[in-house]
Amino acid sequence: MTRVLLADDHELVRAGFRIILAAQPDIEVVAEAENGRRAVELARRLNPDVICMDVQMPVLDGLAATREITDASRAAIIILTTFDREDYLFEALAAGASGFLLKNSSPERLVEAVRTIAAGDALLSPEVTRRVIAKFSEAPATASSHPPIAADGRLTELTEREREVLGLVAQGLSNSEIASTLFVGDATVKSHVSKILQKLQLRDRIQAVIFAYENGVVVPGS
Structure with a gap:
């Protein structure tokens, strides 16, 4: 069972992700965080396998939260954002994220991303690889x-x-x-x-x- 933590400041977004992921027999959503600081706290306490992390959040943004989490744990982080910006991509990878996924991706793509990251692979498309x-x-x-x-x-x-x-x-x-x-x-x-x-x-x-x-x-x- 892959244990997932959702970090996003929009409750509706978290609810949508939870519905999509919880419907899978091999995925369990263990907690939700409304800001980056809460995500860091929950990651340390619950030790999830995968964290779906928004970029723009209050208190502590997703990139800073990613740096703190990857420094202290082996949790794999997928950066989820509505912004297809190269600076976000490189900052996320430098912070230790294992993947980068746009929020307008399909539900099937989100599930595939969680499984890919949980299996120890990085979520790198050929296009992203070239940019890296x-x-x-x-x-x-x-x-x-x-x-x-x-x-x-x-x-x-x-x-x-x-x-x-x-x-x-x-x-x-x-x-x-x-x-x-x-x-x-x-x-x-x-x-x-x-x-x-x-x-x-x-x-x-x-x-x-x-x-x-x-x-x-x-x-x-x-």
């Missing part, structure tokens, strides 16, 4: 079949196959797409991704994408 790459990468956009490896000591912990999987994750490929590319099973890829995150001390795939480009595992255009 453009924002966080400083390498020139030139192709290279053997991009330079930065001197981050954590990279030495990865096997050659794990480094290869990291490169494919950084290109925005899903587990099934990586499995197809490497001719292995989905479970094998999932195991590789888990080990990569553990060895590199990263929270999720979003941080893995940023890490890979910042440290030269891949470069834009490769």
Whole structure:
């Protein structure tokens, strides 16, 4: 059962999300927060698996609340907003959010997002991946079949196959797409991704994408 905390200053919005999520047999809405400070308090007390977090809230906004929560717990956070703004996207990812979803998304998309985040995957569409790459990468956009490896000591912990999987994750490929590319099973890829995150001390795939480009595992255009 995936335990979810809803954080939004509009009661009607929270009620709508609760109805959608509570109708699923594998999802339980454990609490609701009307502001960011309350979300932080409930997250610490209830330790939910997933938090659906609004951006603009009183007392403490959603981005600040996300930073506080991710510093103190392993709860995965989906930023939900009506604003498709790039600054919100990058601030949310930098704060430690695992996904970014617009409130005008379908109910099915919300349920899929919660399940995706709960399974340990980041909610990164190819479009968002490209925007993350453009924002966080400083390498020139030139192709290279053997991009330079930065001197981050954590990279030495990865096997050659794990480094290869990291490169494919950084290109925005899903587990099934990586499995197809490497001719292995989905479970094998999932195991590789888990080990990569553990060895590199990263929270999720979003941080893995940023890490890979910042440290030269891949470069834009490769």
